[in-house]
Amino acid sequence: MDNPDPAHQKKSLQTNESLSAGEHKKQIEFQNEAVVHLNALYNYALHITMNPDDAKDLVQETYLKAYRFFNSFERGTNCKAWLFKILKNNYINLFRKNSKEPGKVDYDLIKDFYHSIKDARNDTSETDSDFFHSLLHEEVYQALLSLPEEFREVIQLCDIEGFTYEEIANMVDSPIGTVRSRLYRGRKLLRAQLEGYARKYGFATDTDQ
Amino acid sequence: MNCIETRALISAAVDDELSFLEEKQFLLHLSECNECTVEFDDAQRTKLIIRERVVRFKAPQTLINSIMQLTSFSTKEMF
Structure with a gap:
């Protein structure tokens, strides 16, 4: 969104005054399609990691990756399923390799x-x-x-x-x-x-x- | 359809994932077989108890905030 506050711009990964119309559209779509599943992702992450901090890291990584590759998400398919697939891959990469059997x-x-x-x-x-x-x-x-x-x-x-x-x-x-x-x-x-x-x-x- | 074939379809029947033909044959067998009906009822109850009894957690506000920074939207609009 067009937010003139410089502090806000620093914090946001994609928000600045020169934000393109395409990027702005992507943000809105990402919120409507992907961010609405945040609770479900966190819940699942918590159940598989058994640790609130790990669950938070896992969900953050998942959303970062999802946002980055959001253009590859096939519109009209289940976004929650796409996010879970990313989360599962992240889980394997981030935790399971170096943790308990x-x-x-x-x-x-x-x-x-x-x-x-x-x-x-x-x-x-x-x-x-x-x-x-x-x-x-x-x-x-x-x-x-x-x-x-x-x-x-x-x-x-x-x-x-x-x-x-x-x-x-x-x-x-x-x-x-x-x-x-x-x-x-x-x-x-x-x-x-x-x-x-x-x-x-x-x-x-x-x-x- | 015999008992072995029917049991292979029980989970799909519980989850409403049978094809039209499979469902027809499945129900026909259940109408004639008490043991498979009990198995089916058990599987249904097991699914129900998982749905009802496993606690679901909401994301903490700090996580909501950090995800929202990705898109710079107000958090109050959604959660």
């Missing part, structure tokens, strides 16, 4: 993580007597994190983020058939984990009946 879950970290954010819990008003509804967020999340990464990833992308199989297949570089079968097997494993919690707390499950 993939697939290993640090349960103490999860506990601390959930302890630190428990005030942010968003309880639903479910009154369903289904045993699942007695489970806590932390337990469901632990069950999810206990899955091998290839299963956890597709479940998060499908059930939490709402991507289509085609979009997920593109993100994880696998055929749609693989996404289907990972979701099926992942949900079965998850179900078994959750039933374990339910039994621990004395709830009857379908398999007990």
Whole structure:
């Protein structure tokens, strides 16, 4: 936008008085198409990094790259899916290469993580007597994190983020058939984990009946 | 369609990703098979619980601000 404040110009990567009409248009479009997905990207980044600072870095890197290459984004396709793909590649480049082995879950970290954010819990008003509804967020999340990464990833992308199989297949570089079968097997494993919690707390499950 | 073929389609059925023909055959099998119906119901409930119980976080204001600097827009307009 035409902002004459010099301090503001310094901070902004692309804002100056000589901003071209094309760049201005790009900024508006980028905001409408890409920035609106900021919360979803941060949420996903937090769930895969388990660390708020890392999540912020990851999202920042993702938006920097997305803005730089925004002209290559195919208009009319799902921008959120495009951003997630960039985020996933950034994650691999920035974190996974030099951090802990993939697939290993640090349960103490999860506990601390959930302890630190428990005030942010968003309880639903479910009154369903289904045993699942007695489970806590932390337990469901632990069950999810206990899955091998290839299963956890597709479940998060499908059930939490709402991507289509085609979009997920593109993100994880696998055929749609693989996404289907990972979701099926992942949900079965998850179900078994959750039933374990339910039994621990004395709830009857379908398999007990 | 037999039980093995049906189970391969369960996740796609839960996510509304079956083709018209697949859905027809899938439902026909479920109408005749109690075990596959239970599997299907379980998969649906598992999806539901993930959607309901996994906490979603909003981006902190500092992050919103830094992303907004990319485009120099007012943050209040969007978040």
